Amino acid sequence: MIFIIAFLIVLAILILLFSVRIFVNLELSDELKLNVWAFGVRIRILPKKEKKYKLSDYTPQKIAKREEKRKRLEAKKAAKKAEKQAKKKAKRAEQAKLTKEEKKALKKQKRESRPELTDTIGLATGIVKLFFSTFFSHLHIKTSRLHIKVGGPDAAQVALRWYGIYAACGALIALLDKHSNLHGRSRADIEIVPDYLSEKIEADLKLSFSMNLWGVLCVLFKVAFKAIAGWIKIQPEKKPAHKVGEVQVSKAPKTEKA
Numbered sequence: 001m002i003f004i005i006a007f008l009i010v011l012a013i014l015i016l017l018f019s020v021r022i023f024v025n026l027e028l029s030d031e032l033k034l035n036v037w038a039f040g041v042r043i044r045i046l047p048k049k050e051k052k053y054k055l056s057d058y059t060p061q062k063i064a065k066r067e068e069k070r071k072r073l074e075a076k077k078a079a080k081k082a083e084k085q086a087k088k089k090a091k092r093a094e095q096a097k098l099t100k101e102e103k104k105a106l107k108k109q110k111r112e113s114r115p116e117l118t119d120t121i122g123l124a125t126g127i128v129k130l131f132f133s134t135f136f137s138h139l140h141i142k143t144s145r146l147h148i149k150v151g152g153p154d155a156a157q158v159a160l161r162w163y164g165i166y167a168a169c170g171a172l173i174a175l176l177d178k179h180s181n182l183h184g185r186s187r188a189d190i191e192i193v194p195d196y197l198s199e200k201i202e203a204d205l206k207l208s209f210s211m212n213l214w215g216v217l218c219v220l221f222k223v224a225f226k227a228i229a230g231w232i233k234i235q236p237e238k239k240p241a242h243k244v245g246e247v248q249v250s251k252a253p254k255t256e257k258a
Helices: 002-018 060-096 100-113 117-138 155-179 213-233
Strands: 021-028 032-038 041-046 140-150 181-183 189-194 202-212
Touching (some): 021 213, 117 213, 140 155, 155 181, 202 213
Antiparallel strands (some): 032 041
């Protein structure tokens, strides 16, 4: 009985956790504002908070402590750089000892151990397609406000820009409506107008994006599984490797004596 109760409690917690939605609010008017809401906590991404300076942070003890920390980080970075350069130098010295035939054999061995370029490009394309299709199927988008004033140096340029932006926005909305969950389009305040008195394009928009934690995990799991399985699949068949010092010499066929 206790086991069943514990199982139900854990199951309820997991259901509650996976149903939590992550919200991203994007607002652009005078400046770009980007906020993320997760578990009821708001995280401001843009604009960045101005750093507050305290007089208590500039005591001699704290200044000396920060200077000591900076020197330790610089010494650690210099040690890593020196180690990396030493490895490169040792590798170059080792390769300098090889003959021309051995270098060719080593290059051929490395080339044969890599997957074909076409297979790698095909795998990368498949991963990108899967990511976008899975991501947008779980994504919820709400359009609250979309105001664009299109200006230009002359009336002809304004008309061309306005038509291009209007057509692009229409195609983008149709694409998002087909591949994602688009909400509030009928109630949204959408206005794209030409402005013949201005030479620049001004935008005033407010968009909200949301996805639950289960959707995020689905996207990550599917993409990771396809990437790992695909990478294993395109690996070339392993052939018996020859040592660097061994160079194959093809023997000429024996000729029969007359």
